[in-house]
Amino acid sequence: MPLASLIGRWAMQPFSKALPPLGDTERAALEAGTVGFEGQLFAGHPDFDALTAMGPNQLTEREQAFLHNEVRALCHMLDDHAIDQAHDLPAEVWRFLREKRFFGMIIPQEFGGLGFGHYAHATVVARIATVNVATAVTVMVPNSLGPAELLLRYGTDAQKEHYLPRLADGRELPCFGLTSPYAGSDAASIPDRGVVVEREFEGKPTRGFLVDFDKRYITLAPVATVVGLAFHAVDQSRLEGQRDLGITCALIPVPHEGMEIGRRHRPMDSAFMNGPIHGRQVFVPMDWIIGGEKQVGQGWRMLMECLAAGRAISLPALGSAMQQTALYVSNGYGQIREQFGLPVGKFHAIAGLVAQMSAELYASDAARRFTAAALDKGERPSVASAILKVHLTEAGRRAVNHGMDILGGKGIISGPSNLLGVAYRQAPIAITVEGANILTRALIVFGQGAVRCHPHVLDEMAAVQANDEKALGRALIAHGKHVMVNLWHSLFGAPVLGTPPEALAREARLIARMSAKYALTADLAMGMLGGKLKRMELLSARLGDVLAHLYLASACVWRYRVDAAPELLPFAQAAIRLQLDEAGKILRDLYANLPTAGRRVIGALVLRRTAHLAPLRDVQLIELADLLRTNPRIVERLAPDLSEPAAGGLRDLMHAMELGAQLGDTTAALNKVLRRTNSLEEAARSAPDPELALAYLRAADKVIQVDDFEGPSAQKAKDVSLTPPLASPSPPVPPPSAHRPERTTPPPVPAT
Numbered sequence: 001m002p003l004a005s006l007i008g009r010w011a012m013q014p015f016s017k018a019l020p021p022l023g024d025t026e027r028a029a030l031e032a033g034t035v036g037f038e039g040q041l042f043a044g045h046p047d048f049d050a051l052t053a054m055g056p057n058q059l060t061e062r063e064q065a066f067l068h069n070e071v072r073a074l075c076h077m078l079d080d081h082a083i084d085q086a087h088d089l090p091a092e093v094w095r096f097l098r099e100k101r102f103f104g105m106i107i108p109q110e111f112g113g114l115g116f117g118h119y120a121h122a123t124v125v126a127r128i129a130t131v132n133v134a135t136a137v138t139v140m141v142p143n144s145l146g147p148a149e150l151l152l153r154y155g156t157d158a159q160k161e162h163y164l165p166r167l168a169d170g171r172e173l174p175c176f177g178l179t180s181p182y183a184g185s186d187a188a189s190i191p192d193r194g195v196v197v198e199r200e201f202e203g204k205p206t207r208g209f210l211v212d213f214d215k216r217y218i219t220l221a222p223v224a225t226v227v228g229l230a231f232h233a234v235d236q237s238r239l240e241g242q243r244d245l246g247i248t249c250a251l252i253p254v255p256h257e258g259m260e261i262g263r264r265h266r267p268m269d270s271a272f273m274n275g276p277i278h279g280r281q282v283f284v285p286m287d288w289i290i291g292g293e294k295q296v297g298q299g300w301r302m303l304m305e306c307l308a309a310g311r312a313i314s315l316p317a318l319g320s321a322m323q324q325t326a327l328y329v330s331n332g333y334g335q336i337r338e339q340f341g342l343p344v345g346k347f348h349a350i351a352g353l354v355a356q357m358s359a360e361l362y363a364s365d366a367a368r369r370f371t372a373a374a375l376d377k378g379e380r381p382s383v384a385s386a387i388l389k390v391h392l393t394e395a396g397r398r399a400v401n402h403g404m405d406i407l408g409g410k411g412i413i414s415g416p417s418n419l420l421g422v423a424y425r426q427a428p429i430a431i432t433v434e435g436a437n438i439l440t441r442a443l444i445v446f447g448q449g450a451v452r453c454h455p456h457v458l459d460e461m462a463a464v465q466a467n468d469e470k471a472l473g474r475a476l477i478a479h480g481k482h483v484m485v486n487l488w489h490s491l492f493g494a495p496v497l498g499t500p501p502e503a504l505a506r507e508a509r510l511i512a513r514m515s516a517k518y519a520l521t522a523d524l525a526m527g528m529l530g531g532k533l534k535r536m537e538l539l540s541a542r543l544g545d546v547l548a549h550l551y552l553a554s555a556c557v558w559r560y561r562v563d564a565a566p567e568l569l570p571f572a573q574a575a576i577r578l579q580l581d582e583a584g585k586i587l588r589d590l591y592a593n594l595p596t597a598g599r600r601v602i603g604a605l606v607l608r609r610t611a612h613l614a615p616l617r618d619v620q621l622i623e624l625a626d627l628l629r630t631n632p633r634i635v636e637r638l639a640p641d642l643s644e645p646a647a648g649g650l651r652d653l654m655h656a657m658e659l660g661a662q663l664g665d666t667t668a669a670l671n672k673v674l675r676r677t678n679s680l681e682e683a684a685r686s687a688p689d690p691e692l693a694l695a696y697l698r699a700a701d702k703v704i705q706v707d708d709f710e711g712p713s714a715q716k717a718k719d720v721s722l723t724p725p726l727a728s729p730s731p732p733v734p735p736p737s738a739h740r741p742e743r744t745t746p747p748p749v750p751a752t
Contacts, residue, residue: 008473018530033308033382042453044486044519049498056562063120075643078132081416098170103142111164118375126641129321134271140314146176147228154291176228177215192231208285221275223739246297258282312385322396324639326403351625363552363575366559387548393430415707419649442537445544489516507576553579581615656699
């Protein structure tokens with residue numbers, strides 16, 4: 001008997017126990033998407049030629065023009081504080097979004113949309129988010145996981161022809177209802193049920209579903225005119241055990257009998273629309289099922305396939321925008337604000353934070369852009385998209401936290417002049433939605449990665465499912481060779497495959513070596529713990545984090561090559577070092593927590609020769625901070641999506657920075673005179689260009705000042721002075737339904 005068959009026969013029983021049969025929902029999640037460079041990192045064999053072959057991000061002339069014109073014009077309309085106080089976007093902004101087809105970025109031109117690529121879509125969201133997150137969320141939802149994408153991929157011709165033009169021009173505003181009160185992270189367990197019935201509808205007998213549902217946290221629900229709905233379909237006419245047809249997705253027009261919609265949640269009191277949807281005995285004709293009756297029960301697969309790409313676009317763009325804004329604010333405020341006779345940005349405690357923010361931004365934005373390039377080439381990287389969702393939203397939160405620390409009192413006083421307060425309050429929203437980070441990190445990144453990215457595990461699972469002993473034996477032999485190669489590379493050094501940029505050759509060697517150590521560690525963990533590893537979420541989260549840091553570090557190599565920006569070399573090197581240092585720390589923690597004998601010995605062997613993974617030294621951080629402070633071009637390269645708003649603290653800071661750049665080194669002398677005289681005018685007269693100096697000093701003073709408002713005594717006196725005829729109530733806030741566009745055609749989808 002061949003060796004493979006003998007090994008397969010011996011291993012079939014224990015592997016059958018260790019690998020239980022996959023359910024349909026779990027299989028759909030595992031099979032969704034494709035595997036890219038993250039698969040090479042998981043295998044321990046990253047090829048830098050394959051990495052750089054992805055090529056640079058590309059924008060068409062239409063996309064560039066839209067960013068330069070429509071997006072810039074939109075940002076100039078946005079006042080972050082005013083929108084936050086009004087709890088809604090201004091009517092003219094809603095109108096502009098519809099007229100300029102912001103809601104139809106992913107819809108092809110043949111249906112009246114803009115037909116943009118993934119990179120352009122992400123860039124639009126990021127640029128808007130640097131100015132106002134609520135507007136960015138309003139734009140991103142119709143272009144993300146929802147009716148438009150589901151219709152494009154799975155809809156019938158009649159559904160596409162009816163809905164896509166109306167979604168593209170804003171006549172329809174969509175939302176998508178998935179999350180239920182009793183099924184949040186476990187979305188596959190939604191309790192919402194639809195039972196197959198036949199009803200008279202529009203004057204004729206019609207097959208469909210009678211659906212009861214309860215949804216919450218649904219973005220755009222209060223203003224939506226069409227609801228995408230996920231529910232469990234049931235056919236009670238079938239035999240017992242065959243009645244559950246699976247999760248199904250449908251489109252329901254607003255209003256519709258039995259559906260309650262229009263109430264509002266207030267996520268961290270943000271201004272974007274979000275709310276619950278309830279339905280009791282809602283009739284959904286078969287023609288309203290996305291894709292028609294043949295797609296009944298295919299909803300979970302549809303959602304997982306769309307999410308495989310969608311996670312890499314919108315929320316990572318928000319995270320990147322928070323990082324870019326926080327870096328610009330921290331670096332700029334650090335130059336304008338002085339204490340103890342020095343700009344606060346020169347103090348090492350602050351300089352170190354700003355430098356760390358810049359290095360982390362270089363890495364996270366490199367990964368975002370690299371993944372967008374893969375998406376534009378037709379890839380749908382499910383594991384990489386989960387990595388981006390977790391690590392870019394977390395990086396955004398960290399950057400805003402650092403920025404708030406640097407701003408001090410300026411950061412905690414609410415008002416039009418506040419620079420980061422709204423973003424600070426809203427940061428947890430991105431952490432929570434589209435798969436909460438705590439879940440995605442603990443279960444999805446490594447859970448999917450171990451199956452999809454490993455070169456042999458999927459083959460082993462397929463062989464066990466098919467009870468094919470020979471195929472299992474062949475897969476196990478290949479797996480054994482794979483382990484031995486990575487053991488050798490972990491102990492004695494890994495070769496560098498391909499040709500990385502010469503300036504990053506040393507960093508590429510470190511990535512290759514750490515990748516081999518990670519691949520061996522993942523195999524050891526899976527081999528020693530088997531199926532228990534899935535339940536040991538702290539360990540699986542660590543394994544996912546190491547893969548994520550390797551992915552971000554590798555993306556830096558790609559970015560440095562495609563950017564061709566040698567002035568950013570110190571930031572590329574620092575970014576890679578920070579990511580690899582973090583990966584090394586996590587591996588050490590993982591080995592310390594493995595519940596197996598000899599874990600410390602194994603860890604010491606695998607992690608030998610990692611002393612070179614030292615973090616950035618203080619002197620390197622200070623050098624990065626000096627570059628940021630003295631070379632505005634570098635900040636522009638690191639924060640290319642930063643946009644100018646209509647008003648507020650960010651615009652004030654931009655104005656002061658522009659004037660300061662014109663003055664150059666004169667600002668230090670000006671501030672010295674100002675401290676002595678306490679007079680802006682007198683200080684300005686000491687400068688070679690008094691007019692420019694005075695303009696700068698006034699702009700800088702505006703940045704330093706904070707907002708104040710009437711106290712209770714003044715308000716009480718004002719109330720007493722008003723006689724009843726003069727008193728008038730505050731103008732009412734228009735109801736959310738005011739933003740629902742009027743229908744000009746009947747709502748139901750035409751019968752196919």
